[in-house]
Amino acid sequence: MSVPAIASASAKAGASASAQAGAKAGAPAKAQARDEENLHFAQRILNLPVLLFAVAFALAFLPRRMEDRARMSPIWALLVVYVFILAFFQYKLSGRPENRTAAKDVASVVFIFCIFWNLVTSKLDLFPFVFVPAPENVFWVYVEQWDYILSGLGRSMFLLVSGFFSSIIVAITLGIAVGWIPRLRNAVFPITKTISTVPALIYGPYIVAIMPTFTSASVLILFCGVFWSTFMNMINRVGTIDRRIIDTAKVLNVNTPTMIFRVILPYSLPRIINDMSVSLSISVMTLTAAENVGANIGMGRYVSRALAYANYTQAIAGIFFIAVVITILQYFVARLKKATVKWNY
Amino acid sequence: MSVIEIQDLSLVYRTGKEEFLALDHINATIGSGEFVTIVGSSGCGKSTLLSVLDGLNKPTGGRVLIDGAPINGTGPERAVVFQQYTLFPWMSARDNVAFGIKQVRKGIPAKQAEAVSEEYLEKVGLSEFMHKLPGELSGGMQQRVAIARALAVDPKILLMDEPFGAIDARTRVTLQEMLLDLWSQDEEKKTVVFVTHDIDEALLLSDRIFFMEPKRIKDVIDVTIPRPRAKETLYNQEDSNKLLNRLLGLFYQDVAEQIGNEEVVL
Ligand SMILES: Nc1ncnc2c1ncn2[C@@H]1O[C@H](COP(=O)(O)OP(=O)(O)O)[C@@H](O)[C@H]1O
Ligand SMILES: [Mg+2]
Numbered sequence: 001m002s003v004p005a006i007a008s009a010s011a012k013a014g015a016s017a018s019a020q021a022g023a024k025a026g027a028p029a030k031a032q033a034r035d036e037e038n039l040h041f042a043q044r045i046l047n048l049p050v051l052l053f054a055v056a057f058a059l060a061f062l063p064r065r066m067e068d069r070a071r072m073s074p075i076w077a078l079l080v081v082y083v084f085i086l087a088f089f090q091y092k093l094s095g096r097p098e099n100r101t102a103a104k105d106v107a108s109v110v111f112i113f114c115i116f117w118n119l120v121t122s123k124l125d126l127f128p129f130v131f132v133p134a135p136e137n138v139f140w141v142y143v144e145q146w147d148y149i150l151s152g153l154g155r156s157m158f159l160l161v162s163g164f165f166s167s168i169i170v171a172i173t174l175g176i177a178v179g180w181i182p183r184l185r186n187a188v189f190p191i192t193k194t195i196s197t198v199p200a201l202i203y204g205p206y207i208v209a210i211m212p213t214f215t216s217a218s219v220l221i222l223f224c225g226v227f228w229s230t231f232m233n234m235i236n237r238v239g240t241i242d243r244r245i246i247d248t249a250k251v252l253n254v255n256t257p258t259m260i261f262r263v264i265l266p267y268s269l270p271r272i273i274n275d276m277s278v279s280l281s282i283s284v285m286t287l288t289a290a291e292n293v294g295a296n297i298g299m300g301r302y303v304s305r306a307l308a309y310a311n312y313t314q315a316i317a318g319i320f321f322i323a324v325v326i327t328i329l330q331y332f333v334a335r336l337k338k339a340t341v342k343w344n345y
Numbered sequence: 346m347s348v349i350e351i352q353d354l355s356l357v358y359r360t361g362k363e364e365f366l367a368l369d370h371i372n373a374t375i376g377s378g379e380f381v382t383i384v385g386s387s388g389c390g391k392s393t394l395l396s397v398l399d400g401l402n403k404p405t406g407g408r409v410l411i412d413g414a415p416i417n418g419t420g421p422e423r424a425v426v427f428q429q430y431t432l433f434p435w436m437s438a439r440d441n442v443a444f445g446i447k448q449v450r451k452g453i454p455a456k457q458a459e460a461v462s463e464e465y466l467e468k469v470g471l472s473e474f475m476h477k478l479p480g481e482l483s484g485g486m487q488q489r490v491a492i493a494r495a496l497a498v499d500p501k502i503l504l505m506d507e508p509f510g511a512i513d514a515r516t517r518v519t520l521q522e523m524l525l526d527l528w529s530q531d532e533e534k535k536t537v538v539f540v541t542h543d544i545d546e547a548l549l550l551s552d553r554i555f556f557m558e559p560k561r562i563k564d565v566i567d568v569t570i571p572r573p574r575a576k577e578t579l580y581n582q583e584d585s586n587k588l589l590n591r592l593l594g595l596f597y598q599d600v601a602e603q604i605g606n607e608e609v610v611l
Contacts, residue, residue: 244430245430245433247427251400251401251425253448253449254448343435343478344480
C-alpha cells in the first residue's frame with residue numbers, strides 16, 4: 001500500500017527538480033511556475049494566519065463569562081465565518097506570489113481582531129453586553145434571520161440595479177451628446193456642476209414625500225445620486241478628449257453615430273468604469289439612507305430598524321452584511337473592467 | 346490620381362479675441378500622381394496647410410479644388426496619416442484598418458473588410474501582428490498600420506503630416522522605402538502631399554519640394570533625381586548634392602530672417 005505512495009512522491013520530487021533546473025536556465029515564466037509549485041503544504045500551514053485561526057477557533061470553545069448575564073448563541077456560526085476567512089486566505093495564497101505577504105498580513109489582522117473581540121466580550125465580559133455584542137451572537141443573526149435578510153438584500157439590489165444602471169446609461173448618453181456640441185456644453189456644464197455639488201441624500205426625503213410609492217422614490221433618488229456627477233464627468237471627458245483621436249476619426253469620414261458610439265464611447269470606457277466604482281459606493285450609501293426614510297424592507301432598513309430597537313447585535317450583523325455586499329459588487333466592477341478594457345491611456 | 350489646386354488660400358486662427366494669420370494667400374497646383382513634399386521650419390504653417398487639404402480646417406480666404414471641385418470638409422477620396430497616436434488604442438491592428446474601410450465602403454460585410462485589412466497589413470509587412478493592440482506595437486509598426494489604413498480605402502490623394510517624424514533614423518529609412526515602393530506599385534499613382542522637416546526625406550521621396558517660410562510657399566524645387574531612388578545611393582548623384590545645398594541655403598536664409606538678419610553661426 002505504501003509502495004505507490006513512495007513512487008508518486010519520488011516522481012513529484014523529480015518533476016520539481018527538473019522544474020528548478022529549467023528555472024535556472026533563466027526563463028522568468030518558469031521561475032514563476034516554480035514559485036507556485038514550491039507553495040508546499042507546509043508553507044500553507046506554517047504561517048501566522050493559520051496559527052491565529054487555530055487560536056481563534058480554540059478560544060471559541062472556552063467557557064464564556066458573558067453567559068451569566070446574556071443569552072448566548074451557539075458558536076458554530078462564528079466557526080463557519082472563521083473557516084470562510086481561512087479558506088479565502090488560502091485562495092489568495094494560491095494567487096500571485098507578490099500578493100502573498102499582503103494576504104498574510106490582512107488575514108492576521110482579521111484574526112487578531114476576532115480573537116480580541118471574542119476575548120473582551122464573550123470570554124471576559126468587559127463591556128455592557130447590549131452595546132458590545134459577542135461575535136457568536138452577531139454571526140448567529142444570519143442563521144436566525146437569513147430569510148428576512150435575504151429578502152431585504154433582494155429588495156435593495158432591485159432598487160440599486162434599476163436606479164444605478166438607468167442613471168449611468170442615461171448620464172453617459174446625454175453626457176456625450178451635450179459634450180459633443182460646444183454651445184450646449186458651455187451652457188449645460190456650469191449648471192450641472194452646481195447641481196452635482198448637492199448630495200441626493202439632502203433632497204431624498206422630499207422625493208420620498210412627493211413620489212407615489214417608495215419604490216419609485218428610491219429609484220429616483222438613486223438616479224439623482226449618480227446622475228449629476230456621471231453626467232458632468234462625461235461632458236468634461238468629451239470636451240477634453242485627445243484631439244488626435246477626434247481628428248483621425250474625422251479624416252476617416254465617420255458619421256456622428258459612429259463618432260459617438262464607436263470612437264468616443266470606447267475611448268472613454270476605462271475612465272467610465274473607474275468612475276463606476278465610486279458611483280456604486282455613492283449609490284449604496286444613498287440607498288441605505290433612503291431606506292431609512294421610507295422603506296419597510298431592505299439592507300439599510302434592516303440596520304436602521306435594529307438601531308431603533310437598540311438591538312446592536314442585529315445592527316452590527318447588518319453592517320457587516322452591507323460591507324460584504326459592497327465588496328462583492330466592487331469586485332464585479334473590477335472584473336468588468338478587466339474584461340472590457342485591455343488597453344490604457 | 347487627382348489634381349489639387351490651391352487658390353489664394355488664407356487661414357486665420359481665432360482664439361478668443363486674438364487672431365493669427367497662419368497662411369497668407371497661397372497659390373499652388375499639384376499634378377495628378379505627383380509626390381510633393383512640404384518642407385519648412387517648425388511653426389511655418391505646414392500642418393495648417395495640410396489640415397486645409399484634409400478638410401479639418403476651413404479656409405478663411407481662397408479655396409482648394411480637387412479635380413476642379415471645391416473641397417468641403419473631409420472626403421473619402423483623401424486619406425491622411427498623422428505623426429503619432431492616430432490608431433484607436435482599443436482596436437487591434439486589423440480592426441483599425443477594417444474600421445477605416447467600413448467608413449468609406451458603407452455596408453461592406455465585416456468579413457470582407459477584414460480580408461482587405463489583412464491584405465494591406467501584409468503589404469506593410471505586419472501580417473503577424475494583426476491581432477495586436479497599438480499599445481503592443483512599436484512606433485514604427487504603428488505608423489505602418491496607419492499607412493495600411495490610409496491605403497486600404499484606395500484613396501486618390503494621400504496626405505501625410507510628418508508620418509515618420511517620431512521614428513528612429515534606421516526604421517525611418519525602411520519606412521520611407523516601403524512608402525516609395527507602395528506608391529510606385531500603382532498603375533495610376535496616388536497624388537501625395539507629404540509634410541516633413543527632414544531635407545533628406547524630401548529629396549528621397551518627392552517630385553517637387555514646396556519650401557515654406559512662415560505663412561507662404563517661398564520656393565518650389567523640382568527634384569530631378571531619377572527614380573527608383575534608394576537612401577544609400579541618393580547622394581551619389583551630382584544633382585542631389587546641388588539640390589541639397591540649395592535647400593540648406595533656403596533653410597539658413599529662413600533662420601537668418603527669423604532672427605533679424607544678424608550673422609548666423611550654425
Ligand atoms: N489651433 C491653433 N490656434 C491658433 N494658432 C495655431 C493653431 N494651430 C497652429 N497655430 C499656429 O499656427 C502656426 C503654424 O502652425 P503649424 O501649421 O502647426 O506649423 P508647422 O506644422 O509648420 O510646424 C504656428 O505659429 C502655430 O502656433
Ligand atoms: Mg506640424
